[in-house]
Amino acid sequence: MSPLKKSRQQGIRRARVRVPHSARDRLGPGAGLGDAFAGCCAAALLCLVALASVCRAQQVDPAAWPARFAVCGERGVIREIEGPFGDWAVLRIASSGLRPTRQDLADADALLQHCGDEPPAIRFENDGGMFVRFRPQPDGAAPVEGAPVSAFVFVSASLADDPEPTLDLQRTWFAFYEPANPGDAPRGVVLIAPGMFGTPENVVEAMVQTLRHAGWHVLRMLTQPSRFTESVVFTIDPESAPEPVARQAARILGDRAAECAFAVQAAFAHVERNDPRLANLPRAALGMSGGAMAMPTILALEPERYGACVLIAGGADFWAIAALSNYADWIDAVRVEWTGGPPPRSAIDRFAEAYRAAAPLDNVNTAPAVRSIPTLMIHGTRDRAVPSDLGDLLWERLGRPERWSAPMGHEMLFFVYLPRRSADLIAWLDRTAGGRP
Numbered sequence: 001m002s003p004l005k006k007s008r009q010q011g012i013r014r015a016r017v018r019v020p021h022s023a024r025d026r027l028g029p030g031a032g033l034g035d036a037f038a039g040c041c042a043a044a045l046l047c048l049v050a051l052a053s054v055c056r057a058q059q060v061d062p063a064a065w066p067a068r069f070a071v072c073g074e075r076g077v078i079r080e081i082e083g084p085f086g087d088w089a090v091l092r093i094a095s096s097g098l099r100p101t102r103q104d105l106a107d108a109d110a111l112l113q114h115c116g117d118e119p120p121a122i123r124f125e126n127d128g129g130m131f132v133r134f135r136p137q138p139d140g141a142a143p144v145e146g147a148p149v150s151a152f153v154f155v156s157a158s159l160a161d162d163p164e165p166t167l168d169l170q171r172t173w174f175a176f177y178e179p180a181n182p183g184d185a186p187r188g189v190v191l192i193a194p195g196m197f198g199t200p201e202n203v204v205e206a207m208v209q210t211l212r213h214a215g216w217h218v219l220r221m222l223t224q225p226s227r228f229t230e231s232v233v234f235t236i237d238p239e240s241a242p243e244p245v246a247r248q249a250a251r252i253l254g255d256r257a258a259e260c261a262f263a264v265q266a267a268f269a270h271v272e273r274n275d276p277r278l279a280n281l282p283r284a285a286l287g288m289s290g291g292a293m294a295m296p297t298i299l300a301l302e303p304e305r306y307g308a309c310v311l312i313a314g315g316a317d318f319w320a321i322a323a324l325s326n327y328a329d330w331i332d333a334v335r336v337e338w339t340g341g342p343p344p345r346s347a348i349d350r351f352a353e354a355y356r357a358a359a360p361l362d363n364v365n366t367a368p369a370v371r372s373i374p375t376l377m378i379h380g381t382r383d384r385a386v387p388s389d390l391g392d393l394l395w396e397r398l399g400r401p402e403r404w405s406a407p408m409g410h411e412m413l414f415f416v417y418l419p420r421r422s423a424d425l426i427a428w429l430d431r432t433a434g435g436r437p
């Protein structure tokens with residue numbers, strides 16, 4: 001019997017996750033991330049900027065990285081996506097009770113085949129998670145110009161005991177592109193981490209092709225890991241000590257950022273195994289919006305491997321961004337419920353401080369560890385999706401690197417400013433990491 005069939009007998013399950021608090025039952029309708037909470041906490045959260053900026057550079061404690069189910073000494077496995085494929089779509093999980101797809105089962109089997117004769121049960125993503133579905137190329141269709149040469153998924157899991165051993169699966173999808181002119185000497189390899197759900201897709205695609213034509217290989221994360229946007233509710237009683245819920249928030253949000261780092265590390269190892277010459281080329285990273293937020297934690301796992309970093313519309317403090325972003329209802333991944341209505345400022349201050357103290361993998365704490373990497377920030381001073389003040393905070397935590405600012409909001413920064421400056425961005429990368437004068 002195959003590992004997958006045995007796991008099916010034990011139950012391939014999905015389950016909804018919510019983070020409880022002892023006061024949950026006293027709540028009426030949740031305040032969510034609405035104006036009452038955001039208006040009340042904005043000043044309190046942002047007043048910590050000055051304090052955070054004076055903290056000195058530090059390394060991430062190796063013990064802070066969360067455990068994963070070990071597969072041959074690694075944190076997960078890579079499964080190649082069979083081509084040729086036409087394109088892909090990022091889809092949201094609206095109901096975790098859906099039957100696993102063929103792709104789900106293939107991803108699970110890639111992990112379970114390493115689990116011996118008694119594999120644990122598999123649990124797929126919960127409500128709010130996401131996955132990438134590849135669409136095959138129509139028969140007889142000509143190859144698509146600028147298409148990736150390969151695509152693959154990193155599959156990892158955390159081991160839970162509830163009540164039997166269960167692997168909580170998660171996945172991160174990548175595409176790999178070669179330079180447009182294979183006759184030219186390659187500049188290096190650029191990691192692109194997009195915004196939430198792989199957005200803005202047209203901007204990401206344009207950046208991929210621009211980099212390819214400038215002589216760069218591109219490793220493209222198609223979207224964040226599949227559990228990155230799972231629905232979670234934190235319930236906070238302002239009359240209680242903030243540390244228990246702050247630790248819960250730090251653990252969950254830190255685990256999501258850590259999975260981005262694990263997936264990128266495995267993806268680079270995979271493409272370098274396929275082409276060992278890539279390991280000797282310069283490596284750079286480019287993050288957009290949500291990808292820029294996760295990037296300091298991605299880099300902190302192996303900072304010595306990167307020669308340059310570009311962060312577009314990024315900000316620091318996952319908790320504060322979730323609380324203040326005007327995209328919060330659209331993303332709908334993290335909700336906050338305060339018992340008794342909008343909390344006093346003193347309660348918000350206590351929680352914000354407790355969260356940062358408990359969150360070693362939040363980018364507010366990982367950014368100082370990557371200050372040695374030459375970094376360019378592109379910043380919208382009127383951004384509300386990633387609030388501009390939290391972009392200032394990230395800039396401070398990174399040691400005030402080079403920054404290009406524009407009086408624009410989130411969307412205009414990507415659709416107007418970035419296209420105008422793309423040639424300058426490529427030139428900056430070439431000078432900084434690619435070896436061009």
